[in-house]
Amino acid sequence: MMKTGVTIVMLATILSLGGCVIAINDDEASWGMKDWKNKEQNNREAIAKLNVGDSRTEVMSQLGQPEFTEGFTTNGTDYHVFYFRTHQLRSDGRTTKSETTPVIFADGQLIGWGQTALDQAMLQNE
8 A cells, every 4th residue: 555655656657747847048058158158258359469460379378269260371371360260240159250350370470359350460471
């Protein structure tokens, strides 16, 4: 009889919990978005403090790992373009190049950042 009573109580508990929904408040649900917003803000602040001539090592220590990288060699000069996330265009969980700021190096030295600097570097190497 005792086993039957325990079984009935357990079964009733399981069935009553079957329709429960666990709600997450806005702060917890938006944690991922807040994390990206912080990263974007930190990257914008770090980029604003860059100086032409900084080494790639210095820049990487301030900005961390880029979202995308590209590289090429022209006339004996090695160019590297690092793309860092700085803004969001769509809330789709993916980072595209259009949501980043390019940081451009020539032979390991910072020569500029932003689309204008990238365009200039590309024009000089045509």
